[in-house]
Amino acid sequence: MPELFQVVTIAEASARLQTYLSPLARVEQVDLHAALDRVLAAPLYAPTDLPAFPRSTMDGFAVRAADTYDASESLPAYLHLVGEIAMGRQADLVVGPGQAARIHTGAMLPPGADAVVMVEYTQTLDATTLEVVRSAAVGEHIIAIGDDVRSGQVIFPQGHRLRPQDLGGLAGLGLTSVPLVARPRVAILASGDEVVPADQTPGPGQVRDINSYTLAALVQRYGGEPLLIGIAPDEAATLQHMAHAAFAQADLLIVSAGSSVSTRDMAAEIIASLGTPGILVHGVAIQPGKPTIIAFAEGRPIFGLPGNPVSTMVTFELFVAPTLLQLQATPPHPPRTTPARLTKNIASKTGREDLVPVRLLQREAEAWAEPVFGKSNLIYTMIRADGLVRVPLDQSGLYAGDHVLIHMFT
Amino acid sequence: MPELFQVVTIAEASARLQTYLSPLARVEQVDLHAALDRVLAAPLYAPTDLPAFPRSTMDGFAVRAADTYDASESLPAYLHLVGEIAMGRQADLVVGPGQAARIHTGAMLPPGADAVVMVEYTQTLDATTLEVVRSAAVGEHIIAIGDDVRSGQVIFPQGHRLRPQDLGGLAGLGLTSVPLVARPRVAILASGDEVVPADQTPGPGQVRDINSYTLAALVQRYGGEPLLIGIAPDEAATLQHMAHAAFAQADLLIVSAGSSVSTRDMAAEIIASLGTPGILVHGVAIQPGKPTIIAFAEGRPIFGLPGNPVSTMVTFELFVAPTLLQLQATPPHPPRTTPARLTKNIASKTGREDLVPVRLLQREAEAWAEPVFGKSNLIYTMIRADGLVRVPLDQSGLYAGDHVLIHMFT
Known part of the structure; x- marks a missing residue:
């Protein structure tokens, strides 16, 4: 009664999987606050310049740089103070030749000014006279329009996974809702006459369902949405019915197969019945995890993972994890x-x-x-x-x- | 108008923070399916042995090892087949001397048997006669009661962060609900007259709120629950009111301070007013992030982070991230x-x-x-x-x- 399948290497199994795998086409528009670690379904472009106006990066005085030429402690420049720029408002004054305006970090640079002198290098002699003891270069302590991002620029490519700073950068441009690749829906079907739900007390010879929990967590880890189908008995008709129903609502189906040869054979038959091309891999040259099944039907992947808890995890990491990332059109995680x-x-x-x-x-x-x-x-x-x-x-x-x-x- | 504070090193700032920091005492009982990456509030003990009965790890025959002594291709042992062990049931037969019972992977070892012979090394000659061509050692292809975990054993220490396999291990023991350290509630208060919500169109001189998004995502990253308080104007009474209200509902308060010296000073005064001991650090010898404020009031930490987006992220990673982990009583992440x-x-x-x-x-x-x-x-x-x-x-x-x-x- 030897197992009737031809084992292949991990590389060959992955290559066969690749032949049929393509990213999910389903796109969701998602609020930015819910987008951490999700994957962009399209490249994003900056709708505006950031910043949209020239800003001071220091507390000090907006000046014309030329007016401070060669200013020093021994030979200060004297400028006429024409007012103060309020935060969060249009700069409502113009800095003319020989003039300066008080400015705070982040405020709009007033027209006419082309530099900011730090407050440390100035002294206000009276209400309208400013002494400047250091020369300023054009553009000094200023961020210009578009210094952060220019309007129209690609800010993220399709397939980019959003990090905390990325959410900040999108918020800065007003992109508070973004098109994301849908999270792959992964149906998880446990099986085995001996398996009972984890919250039940097992009878003699019975064990609690471990794999539904491990697999659901791994699916979450790789960006998928687990759908827990429950536990099928080792009985062909019921297993078939549950597998078909699960597959109908999922982007990917995992059957946590029974551990004996006969129930594994039953799982293989049922997986094969889900559609074409059917089973691509039946057995991988690994320990643990040899009886792994990889199949495709109707463009969607199906995995029959061996039921032993360690085999389940190992084969998930080898085959299901990269599949989930590819369904999301995102590059594989760099291995840690x-x-x-x-x-x-x-x-x-x-x-x-x-x-x-x-x-x-x-x-x-x-x-x-x-x-x-x-x-x-x-x-x-x-x-x-x-x-x-x-x-x-x-x-x-x-x-x-x-x-x-x-x-x-x- | 120099800034009136004494900068300290990162190490000194962290040491001052340590003096006052202690883990959250709040515990939640959480369903296992929602426990991934959460932190245990108490050590957990195995309530039962796992497995609770001896199990076969192979498809084959349950035997008494002594009956197969010296069996080989040339000199097989012949055993009397007394039946088959059903999956998920009490083994309802006894394997006596000279007897064997058909068994599947995961099934309960019947009384009397002390080993399993793999099906590959047997042949059923007729309905009741089994030929065995290899000797079995006592305990071979069996997992004994408690081989995975023994009843009463500590399975996880307090402070352990739950991984996918950990959820599986807990499910296997029926621990489908676990005591977890509450997620720290982190109030995030942005400030600045120039800052508008990211979904609004900024007027002249105004910018969108970036830091609320970046900070909320970072808080999630480190296991906290962000509470977005909104944007306070640079006006002492309103800022004070909003900061007090935010702090009242939080385990940790972050004030994303304005960027100018005057508004930073205002934030510092308001942070100091939240309670004793008040401000521990006001200025760190780093670039960017120098104007960082670290304070404690009523046993809870408060951070005044500089408003520039890069400074905000850098100081969060340096000071807030390790604080969040310590509030959850979990060791710091190994730096990547x-x-x-x-x-x-x-x-x-x-x-x-x-x-x-x-x-x-x-x-x-x-x-x-x-x-x-x-x-x-x-x-x-x-x-x-x-x-x-x-x-x-x-x-x-x-x-x-x-x-x-x-x-x-x-």
Whole structure:
């Protein structure tokens, strides 16, 4: 009763997935306050100049630079004070030759002025006479119209993920609602006769549903919206019905398959029945996670992930996470890796890639990766770990003391 | 008219803040599905063993290991098949000496059995006769009661931030609701006569509110709940009224101060009026961000951040972000840094620390940091950047080609 599928490498599995994957076309107009970490569905252009008027960057006096030429402590320039620029108003006076106006940081530079002298280099001798002891250059302590952004300029490309400063920059231009790529709707269907909802008390032989929680959190982590479908029994008709209903409302379907061969075969048949082209990958040369299924139907991806909690997480990170990012038309996250040395040997086999949970330790100012060995049924091996170490396809293991890169959990 | 305050170093400012800072005592009981990235208010203990019964990790046959002793292809062991263990049920048979029972991955090991033989190493000769061609060790392909977690064991310490696998591990134990540290409520009060809400069209001399958006997003980033109070005018009575009302409903108050010296002084007076001990820091030896105010009143922190958008972000990251994490009793995030070489000189002054936005470039397989120069009024300098480079207090600058660490934006 060997499993009847042909395992492929991670690279080959990813390549087959790529062939069919394209970004979601669904766009939402979203308020800026709800847009953090969301992805732009279109390039954005500046609708106005920022700033829209020349502004002082200092507290001081708006002047004509030429009037301060060569001014110094020993030979000050004397200017005629014509008033003060109020904050948040049109500058309602003109600075003529030999004149100056008091100005505050952020206020509009009055017409005629072309520089600001800092208050530290001035003295007001009387209500209308200003002494200036340092020369100002044209444009000094001023930001000109469009210095921040010019009207019409592309400010963000399509696919840009919005950071805190980006929201500020959009607010500054009045773009308080932005077109975003819809969050992919990810239906999560658990399965298994032995699995009960986590808030129920399991009977003899039963276990609580772990994967719905882990998967929902991972989906959120990568920008998707989890739809929890529930737990299907190991019975073809019901599983088929639930899978079809889930797929109908989702951009991506994850079936957390049963763990035995017979139920996995059932899941594969049902996934194949969802549409064409159907199953692209059935088995990947990895440990854990070998029985992974990757399929496409009606332009939408379907993943059959092995039901063991560790396998579920590992295969999600390898295949579902990059898919979610591509559905959002955003480049893959740069992997968060950190170098360390292995504390123990890790055995593997050539021809498969091992992903081993490790805990990060600090010893004598050096980072060490301590393998957290344990079967893929044990979710707490992932909880005790800080990341994963990958043993490459062509190696039969890694040795204590080896320098490795840890793929850190986020 | 010099500014009347005594600047202190970042380290000194942080140390003063530490003196008064303690975690929020407010605890919320939260559904597990809403707990991702939240922080535990108490240590959690396993209420049961996981698994609660011995389970098979393979498809095969439950046996007594002793009955397979020395079994091989040439000298198989023959066992009497007594039935099959159903998934999700009490194992309703006993495996006696010389007997075996069919079992699936995840099913309960029946009494009497102490090992599982993989299906690959067996052959069913007839309905009741099993041939076994490999010996099994006691405990092989079994996870025992409590192998994942033992009842009573501490599973997470207080202050732990919940990751996807942690939610799975809690679900597995039936802990579907958990005690979390309340999200700090952070009141954000913008100010300035020139500032209008971002969705309004600014009149002459007016600008849109940038900082409320940037700050709200940063507060979310660090686990807080932003309360947007709005924009106060540069008028003492109104600002005072709004600041008091905001502080009354918040765990932390941020006043995004006006940019001119006079309005900053006004903000300082109002912050001082909120309670004792009042202002701890008024001025930090950094560029940008020098006029930062740090205060405490009634056990709660208050920050007066300079109004320039870049200064606002930089001082938030330096002082408010670690405060938010400490209010949640969680250790500081490990800084996300990446090494690079500077493309250009950066001038600074000894006695102050400069924080310069840089863009990360890849050139000939080496990472380079390109300074994005620009005044702290220009939010787009932060948008064009990927992180900040810090020029230490005791250096008068950095040179093109220097190896630096970039503090990456998240």
